[in-house]
Amino acid sequence: MKKKNSIRKIRNIGIIAHIDAGKTTVTERVLYYTGRSHKIGEVHDGEAVMDWMTDEQERGITITSAVTTCQWKDSQIQIIDTPGHVDFTIEVERSLRVLDGAVGVFCAVGGVEPQSETVWHQADKYSVPKMAFINKMDRIGADFFGTVGMMKERLNASPLIIQLPVGAEDSFSGVIDLIAMKQIVWNTEDMGATFETTDIPADLIAEAGEYREKLIETVAETDDDLMERYLSEEPIDDDALIDAVRKATIGLKLVPVMCGSALRNKGIQPLLDAVIRYLPSPADIPPIRGINPITGETVECPHRENSPLAALIFKVSMIEGRKLSFVRVYSGRLRSGADVFNTSLGKKEKLSRILRMHANKRERIDEAEPGSIIGVVGLKDSVTGDTLCSADHPVMLEKMEFYEPVISMAIEPKTHSDQDKMEQVLEKFMAEDPTLKVREDEDTGQTILSGMGELHLEIIISRMQREFNTGVNVGKPQVVYRETIAETARATAVFDREIGGQHLFGEVALTLSPLGRGTGNSFRSEVTDEMIPPAFIPAIEASVMESLESGAIIGYPVVDVEAVLTGGSCKETQSTELAYRISASMACKEALAGGSPFLLDPIMKVEIFVPEAFVGDVIGDISSRGGKIEAIEAQRGVQVIRATAPLAKMFGYSTSLRSATQGRGTFTMHFSHFDRS
Numbered sequence: 103m104k105k106k107n108s109i110r111k112i113r114n115i116g117i118i119a120h121i122d123a124g125k126t127t128v129t130e131r132v133l134y135y136t137g138r139s140h141k142i143g144e145v146h147d148g149e150a151v152m153d154w155m156t157d158e159q160e161r162g163i164t165i166t167s168a169v170t171t172c173q174w175k176d177s178q179i180q181i182i183d184t185p186g187h188v189d190f191t192i193e194v195e196r197s198l199r200v201l202d203g204a205v206g207v208f209c210a211v212g213g214v215e216p217q218s219e220t221v222w223h224q225a226d227k228y229s230v231p232k233m234a235f236i237n238k239m240d241r242i243g244a245d246f247f248g249t250v251g252m253m254k255e256r257l258n259a260s261p262l263i264i265q266l267p268v269g270a271e272d273s274f275s276g277v278i279d280l281i282a283m284k285q286i287v288w289n290t291e292d293m294g295a296t297f298e299t300t301d302i303p304a305d306l307i308a309e310a311g312e313y314r315e316k317l318i319e320t321v322a323e324t325d326d327d328l329m330e331r332y333l334s335e336e337p338i339d340d341d342a343l344i345d346a347v348r349k350a351t352i353g354l355k356l357v358p359v360m361c362g363s364a365l366r367n368k369g370i371q372p373l374l375d376a377v378i379r380y381l382p383s384p385a386d387i388p389p390i391r392g393i394n395p396i397t398g399e400t401v402e403c404p405h406r407e408n409s410p411l412a413a414l415i416f417k418v419s420m421i422e423g424r425k426l427s428f429v430r431v432y433s434g435r436l437r438s439g440a441d442v443f444n445t446s447l448g449k450k451e452k453l454s455r456i457l458r459m460h461a462n463k464r465e466r467i468d469e470a471e472p473g474s475i476i477g478v479v480g481l482k483d484s485v486t487g488d489t490l491c492s493a494d495h496p497v498m499l500e501k502m503e504f505y506e507p508v509i510s511m512a513i514e515p516k517t518h519s520d521q522d523k524m525e526q527v528l529e530k531f532m533a534e535d536p537t538l539k540v541r542e543d544e545d546t547g548q549t550i551l552s553g554m555g556e557l558h559l560e561i562i563i564s565r566m567q568r569e570f571n572t573g574v575n576v577g578k579p580q581v582v583y584r585e586t587i588a589e590t591a592r593a594t595a596v597f598d599r600e601i602g603g604q605h606l607f608g609e610v611a612l613t614l615s616p617l618g619r620g621t622g623n624s625f626r627s628e629v630t631d632e633m634i635p636p637a638f639i640p641a642i643e644a645s646v647m648e649s650l651e652s653g654a655i656i657g658y659p660v661v662d663v664e665a666v667l668t669g670g671s672c673k674e675t676q677s678t679e680l681a682y683r684i685s686a687s688m689a690c691k692e693a694l695a696g697g698s699p700f701l702l703d704p705i706m707k708v709e710i711f712v713p714e715a716f717v718g719d720v721i722g723d724i725s726s727r728g729g730k731i732e733a734i735e736a737q738r739g740v741q742v743i744r745a746t747a748p749l750a751k752m753f754g755y756s757t758s759l760r761s762a763t764q765g766r767g768t769f770t771m772h773f774s775h776f777d778r779s
């Protein structure tokens with residue numbers, strides 16, 4: 103039996119980093135030193151424990167949000183893998199929601215690079231307390247203070263140096279702990295598993311003293327008690343200092359900075375100690391709030407075992423044909439074998455197993471306490487974003503997001519044997535990813551994949567090929583449009599025919615009128631019972647709604663149209679549901695064609711982060727793409743340009759932004775709404 107952890111001993115953290123800063127290597131070392139992973143899988147050997155998807159290894163990006171639990175001293179650290187690419191911002195944001203703190207890993211040579219700027223800003227948006235680890239101190243050109251400077255400049259962070267590097271590049275041997283005022287030097291023979299704590303060498307005493315003074319001064323500025331003691335020159339003990347650093351970190355006032363070299367096995371153990379010391383436990387952060395779906399009231403879900411259950415599914419994976427849902431428990435306990443209520447689905451689901459995910463094994467546990475992040479087997483219909491709770495205390499933790507797949511791509515199996523595999527693999531992907539849609543094109547019979555962006559679909563295709571050995575031919579990515587009408591149009595259709603020896607009759611008169619953008623479609627009946635018997639109205643409504651799925655121009659779904667059933671007739675013995683369905687569909691198609699139909703573009707909400715000097719060029723480029731600038735504001739040292747732009751004009755934008763900003767600009771892009779471009 104696993105030792106039970108008190109909630110104060112849990113740390114849920116994410117590691118945020120620019121591609122190549124060493125996130126995987128740091129994570130690997132953490133798993134190694136915490137004793138759960140027995141072999142260090144170097145990234146370049148393709149054996150890293152976290153990066154188990156082939157695609158990630160080849161592309162060098164991390165796209166899963168799996169969680170890995172490890173034990174450090176008497177605490178439990180749960181590492182949530184945060185993906186870093188813009189096309190996956192929904193995944194990034196979802197993982198930022200379930201973690202309580204983050205460690206930013208920076209390369210001591212490259213410093214703060216654009217991609218980490220974006221994720222850092224997102225973490226700021228979610229008020230996530232952070233620490234920084236300046237990695238690769240062994241590399242030529244490693245510059246600890248330069249990187250700290252960039253944290254101020256580019257992230258507008260308030261770094262708090264709590265360690266100094268000893269030596270640099272080849273001679274980097276360890277760190278000076280400015281709180282304990284000791285030197286830590288790593289042994290090289292045992293992969294850095296052991297280290298020695300010594301007095302600070304004479305030649306570094308002055309520098310260490312100076313930085314300790316700065317440390318106390320900076321922390322004192324955030325803490326009145328400490329400031330008083332500092333000003334009256336009272337001695338400040340380590341515990342008081344640690345306590346004040348912890349408060350300032352959790353209060354988002356300071357970012358403790360440490361350093362090391364993950365590859366050379368230096369700096370990881372103090373980093374783990376600092377995660378426990380300075381980053382919050384679930385009990386240190388304000389309780390999450392949800393909505394009671396029945397009353398609409400706000401419900402607080404404190405991290406307490408005796409509160410009603412509230413848990414969030416933040417990722418679903420199909421592993422070996424089984425659905426594994428990753429869940430964060432906020433309130434109450436999740437018990438294996440128990441029924442839970444899925445608020446989003448409005449029904450009960452059975453939990454068959456709860457698994458604690460370690461790097462190299464899954465451990466079955468009977469129950470999960472508040473603050474736990476675990477894998478759950480048995481939830482059949484639940485998807486990412488759903489809330490689990492108890493039926494007598496319903497709560498919805500996350501607003502249902504409305505995903506609009508905006509890019510589609512036709513795919514077909516390469517060979518006959520790929521056909522069946524393709525269907526199975528797509529089914530698996532859809533179970534994992536609520537943003538992926540698959541349908542068959544009625545005219546061509548091709549399978550059409552739709553998703554959130556170009557890269558999203560590209561990754562799906564390459565996973566099909568590499569992980570599942572399923573060959574597919576793919577078409578060009580296409581924008582998914584919507585259709586609507588510009589003016590009111592009326593149509594009457596009569597179905598009057600003999601089918602299978604029976605005479606069928608139905609007459610329907612329909613008026614379609616344009617509605618405001620974003621209203622959706624609606625249906626209303628104005629007919630009397632004599633014109634059309636009420637029993638047939640639901641069938642007519644269903645048929646009209648179905649017909650609106652396919653517009654008159656290209657066949658994209660029709661939106662923002664009001665359909666009014668204005669007339670019709672019946673014949674007592676001949677009118678049937680089928681006849682009304684057919685006539686309603688005919689009338690709808692005719693009215694759509696007569697209402698001056700036009701296409702609506704997916705309009706994207708674009709957020710671009712750039713240094714001041716490039717703002718003019720970026721605005722010019724966005725405007726030439728038909729984009730509209732909504733706001734420009736300074737945020738933590740960079741300019742944030744918020745704009746909307748039609749997706750069709752945003753293909754290849756990342757390349758163009760990179761070249762316009764010497765690689766400094768980054769952006770995120772989300773679907774906003776459909777409109778005329």
Ligand SMILES: Nc1nc2c(ncn2[C@@H]2O[C@H](COP(=O)(O)OP(=O)(O)OP(=O)(O)O)[C@@H](O)[C@H]2O)c(=O)[nH]1
Nearest residue numbers: 121122123124125126127145162163238363364365
């Ligand atoms: N010299 C040196 N190289 C390092 C260090 N840490 C990581 N590396 C190397 O840097 C490269 C990138 O490291 P990763 O751990 O894959 O970086 P990452 O941030 O996970 O990168 P992605 O998976 O591409 O996002 C690898 O070749 C590592 O071996 C370090 O401390 N010193």
